[in-house]
Amino acid sequence: MVDNFKEKAINWDKNPVIVSMSNAFQIEMLKNVNMSKDFDIMEFGCGTGLAGLNFSSSVNSVFMVDTSPAMLSVLQDKVLSGNIHNVKILEGNITDLDLKESSFDVVFSLMTLHHIENIPEVLKACFTIIKDNGYLIIGDLVEEDGSFHGEERVAHCGFNLSEIKKMFNGGGFTVTSLYKYYTVEKPDVEGNIRRYEQFILVSQKMTD
Numbered sequence: 521m522v523d524n525f526k527e528k529a530i531n532w533d534k535n536p537v538i539v540s541m542s543n544a545f546q547i548e549m550l551k552n553v554n555m556s557k558d559f560d561i562m563e564f565g566c567g568t569g570l571a572g573l574n575f576s577s578s579v580n581s582v583f584m585v586d587t588s589p590a591m592l593s594v595l596q597d598k599v600l601s602g603n604i605h606n607v608k609i610l611e612g613n614i615t616d617l618d619l620k621e622s623s624f625d626v627v628f629s630l631m632t633l634h635h636i637e638n639i640p641e642v643l644k645a646c647f648t649i650i651k652d653n654g655y656l657i658i659g660d661l662v663e664e665d666g667s668f669h670g671e672e673r674v675a676h677c678g679f680n681l682s683e684i685k686k687m688f689n690g691g692g693f694t695v696t697s698l699y700k701y702y703t704v705e706k707p708d709v710e711g712n713i714r715r716y717e718q719f720i721l722v723s724q725k726m727t728d
């Protein structure tokens with residue numbers, strides 16, 4: 521499988537736009553869920569672990585999944601140098617994981633869903649591995665004109681908020697919160713500064 525993030529991985533954490541998006545998401549996530557010392561959580565599309573590693577001291581375990589060996593290699597170095605013992609790293613596609621049912625209190629993901637064509641498949645996989653009443657939390661781009669990724673083609677140019685809500689409801693999740701929380705600024709291919717909105721979607725696997 522081609523590693524689309526091979527060239528980007530080494531400088532990922534040095535990009536202030538990426539770091540600012542991750543910081544804003546972490547703050548927003550913590551407004552919506554109280555991390556607990558007995559929580560087992562998972563991040564898919566974890567990349568270099570900018571978000572997930574920061575939660576590791578607040579929970580029992582963090583499972584970090586990504587398809588990019590290059591991104592995971594940077595993450596692995598950080599886990600080793602930080603002497604972090606409750607993080608497990610897995611190279612794989614969120615839709616193909618062979619994990620035990622009802623394993624996680626929280627599954628979350630930032631800026632990854634737009635890279636995945638088949639969202640219902642992601643929801644199905646998440647529904648299986650999330651515990652009853654557990655959370656699925658997503659941070660991603662509000663629909664944009666495709667300029668966010670420049671020449672690169674991605675599966676979705678952001679998401680329409682009412683459509684994504686319908687998809688989550690259809691996947692068995694109850695959306696408890698969905699709103700825009702951050703606007704990121706970055707130059708387009710011509711060097712003009714563009715503004716892109718991001719949303720957070722908080723949902724739960726309600727069983728009654």
Ligand SMILES: C[S@@+](CC[C@H](N)C(=O)[O-])C[C@H]1O[C@@H](n2cnc3c(N)ncnc32)[C@H](O)[C@@H]1O
Nearest residue numbers: 565566567586587588591613614630631632635
């Ligand atoms: C834009 S990066 C975001 C990384 C990280 N969440 C961050 O905010 O710094 C998207 C990440 O999702 C990963 N990814 C893409 N499709 C995936 C899939 N189907 N399953 C797991 N990871 C995936 C990519 O390898 C990449 O590391």
